[in-house]
Amino acid sequence: MSRWPLKHLGEICATTSGGTPSRSKPEYFGGAIPWIKSGDLTDGNVVACEEAITEDALRNSSAKLFCKETVLVAMYGATVGKLGMLGIDAATNQAVCGISPSAKIDRWFLFYFLLSQRQNLIRQSTGGAQPNISQKTVRELLVPVPPLPEQRRIVDLLSRAEGIVRLRREAEEKAAELIPALFLDMFGDPASNPKGWPVRKVSDFVARFEGGKNIQAGSANGSRYRILKVSAVTSGVYRESESKPSPDDYSPPTSHIVRAGDMLFSRANTEKLVGATAIVESTDGQTLLPDKLWRFVWNEPLESAYMHALFQSAHVRRELGKLSSGTSASMRNIAQAKLYGLSLPIAPHAIQKEFTERWAMLASIRSQQTAATAKAQAAFDAQLAKCFDQGA
Numbered sequence: 001m002s003r004w005p006l007k008h009l010g011e012i013c014a015t016t017s018g019g020t021p022s023r024s025k026p027e028y029f030g031g032a033i034p035w036i037k038s039g040d041l042t043d044g045n046v047v048a049c050e051e052a053i054t055e056d057a058l059r060n061s062s063a064k065l066f067c068k069e070t071v072l073v074a075m076y077g078a079t080v081g082k083l084g085m086l087g088i089d090a091a092t093n094q095a096v097c098g099i100s101p102s103a104k105i106d107r108w109f110l111f112y113f114l115l116s117q118r119q120n121l122i123r124q125s126t127g128g129a130q131p132n133i134s135q136k137t138v139r140e141l142l143v144p145v146p147p148l149p150e151q152r153r154i155v156d157l158l159s160r161a162e163g164i165v166r167l168r169r170e171a172e173e174k175a176a177e178l179i180p181a182l183f184l185d186m187f188g189d190p191a192s193n194p195k196g197w198p199v200r201k202v203s204d205f206v207a208r209f210e211g212g213k214n215i216q217a218g219s220a221n222g223s224r225y226r227i228l229k230v231s232a233v234t235s236g237v238y239r240e241s242e243s244k245p246s247p248d249d250y251s252p253p254t255s256h257i258v259r260a261g262d263m264l265f266s267r268a269n270t271e272k273l274v275g276a277t278a279i280v281e282s283t284d285g286q287t288l289l290p291d292k293l294w295r296f297v298w299n300e301p302l303e304s305a306y307m308h309a310l311f312q313s314a315h316v317r318r319e320l321g322k323l324s325s326g327t328s329a330s331m332r333n334i335a336q337a338k339l340y341g342l343s344l345p346i347a348p349h350a351i352q353k354e355f356t357e358r359w360a361m362l363a364s365i366r367s368q369q370t371a372a373t374a375k376a377q378a379a380f381d382a383q384l385a386k387c388f389d390q391g392a
Contacts, residue, residue, distance in 0.1 A: 004146040010139030013110070014100045017075065017135060018092030019062025021053055028057035034090035035063065038074035041084040041096070043115065046072065053091060063091040064098070071099040071111050073121075076132040080125050081118035085111055097138055105143070109151040112158050113143055116388040144388065154387050161380040168373040175369040176236075178362045183309040186347075186355055191315035193345040203340035207299035209265070212256040212289030215247060222248030227288045233264050233278035236312050237370075240280075240287055258287045258295075263304045265311070267334045268292040274332040275320030277311045279304050281363070303352035305359040310344060 009015070018036075021028040029035075031054030040049040058065060066072075072084040076095040084096075085107065092098060101110050114121075121138075125131035146154075188194040212227065225246040232242035246252070258264075262280040266273065269292070289295060296307070310316060319342060324332035347355075 004144040004150075006142045007104075007145050008139060009099070009141045009143050012102050012104050012143065012145065013139075014102075015097055015135050015139055016064060017094050017097050018064045018066075020093045021057035021061040021063055025057075028054055028061070031055065031057065033058060033065065034088055036072065036084070036086075036090050036092040036096055038076060038079040038082060038093075038095040041072055041074050041079065041082040043083050044085065045087040046084040046090070047087040049090065058091060063093065065089060065091050066098040066100075069107050071101070071107060071114065073097045073099065073114055073138060075134070075138075077130055080131055080133055081114075081121040083111060083114055083118075097135055099138070104145060104148075106148060106151040106155055108155040108159070110143070112155065112384065113388055114141075116384050117141060158380070158384060158387065161376075161383050165373070165376045165380050168369070168376045172366070172369040172373045175362075175366040178365065179309060179359060180312070182358055182362060183306075183313065183355070186351070187310075187345075189315060190310060190313050190345050195347075197345035197347045199343050200346050201340065202342045202344065205298060205300050205302060205346065206340070207297045209267075209294035209336055209339075210255050210289065210297055211267075211291050211294045212252075214291040215250070217244040218247040218250065220245055222246075223250045225250060225252055225286050225288050227290050228258065228264075228293055229290070230266050230269055230273075230292050233266050233293065234269065234273045234276045236276060236278055237366075238264065238278040238280050240283060243287060246288060252288050256288045257285065258283050258289060261304060263296045263308055263311075264289075265294045265296060266292065267294050267336075267339075268331065271321060271324065271332050274324045274334060275311070275317060277308050279308050301349050303349070303356045305356040305363075306347070306352040309355070309359070310346075316344065 029051060031052050033053050033055070034049050035051045035053045036046060036049050037051070040046060053063060057063060066086055067089055068086050070086045072086060072092065074080055074082040074095060075097050079095075099110065099114075101107050120141075121133055122131070124137050125133050187197065193199065215227065217227070223246045226243040227246050228240070229242045229244060232239050240258075258280055260280055260283050264278050264280065266276045268274065269276065296304075311320075320334060320339075321332075323338040323342065324334050326332040
């Protein structure tokens with residue numbers, strides 16, 4: 001129980017949401033007023049967004065102009081609870097709630113409090129496939145209100161911890177750039193194939209693709225097996241935690257079990273993510289392929305590390321996007337026949353092996369940076385919980 005006074009957020013802050021100008025009037029868009037949507041919120045300062053609207057759009061719609069340092073929270077869809085602190089004057093759509101604190105509460109203190117309440121907000125969301133929270137939900141949150149000097153002390157503490165997380169993420173991103181840079185240095189851009197590697201169809205070196213089944217999830221403790229989600233490979237790095245329980249007492253075929261060294265391929269996903277690949281560096285031996293992820297089975301000696309880097313290259317990702325089909329950008333699919341017909345420059349195996357040896361060192365650096373980021377994030381999360389769960 002907090003030792004600080006508790007106030008409903010609506011007692012100490014003004015809240016309102018924005019709106020969307022009519023899409024039938026193209027003259028309302030492309031103006032000078034930034035127009036924030038929930039997808040623009042990234043839990044930090046918001047200084048840019050995808051769209052802008054005109055003065056006429058602002059006057060003739062429910063969109064509202066919020067001043068710099070307004071706290072924003074997403075109320076709809078997959079982004080429920082995402083936050084932003086306006087670094088510019090901007091309008092928002094109806095999926096974003098703007099919060100203007102009174103003089104009793106520091107804006108960043110409120111921001112960090114709302115960050116600590118994300119899971120609470122998600123639990124209160126309603127609507128099934130399109131969950132949402134209301135302004136009423138936001139206004140009824142009980143906010144601890146310590147004296148302003150104490151609020152600022154907490155903000156300073158949390159901002160320092162968050163700064164460490166940010167630096168770790170930047171280091172992780174730089175480490176992730178090392179392997180693509182090594183690939184381009186050794187093999188050149190696959191789009192132009194400057195080193196003249198033989199161009200071959202996928203069917204020349206892939207014997208088959210192996211996938212799993214589309215089956216319903218079971219209870220948490222009903223089976224020792226778990227089924228991968230497509231999100232296990234979309235980052236380009238294998239994440240075995242992105243999985244769900246298999247049906248109770250399910251006994252899978254051995255061909256459905258993920259193995260160390262597998263190169264997995266996302267044959268169905270959004271337009272941007274379809275065709276993503278990842279290498280299984282290690283596995284618990286109890287994780288299963290779903291129907292939307294395939295394992296490559298080679299019919300000749302090939303290095304998975306090399307093939308992964310090739311398939312993750314910008315050129316090949318563009319080509320995979322062209323192969324995908326579907327009526328919606330939110331779910332595209334690549335047929336095996338089309339993938340077999342894709343032509344790629346393939347370096348000799350001896351040079352692939354040299355790449356794998358150098359890749360292993362860089363992959364280790366990347367893993368170390370990922371672990372350091374996770375440790376810094378866990379420390380920040382623990383400090384955030386301590387500040388607001390126990391009244392600091």
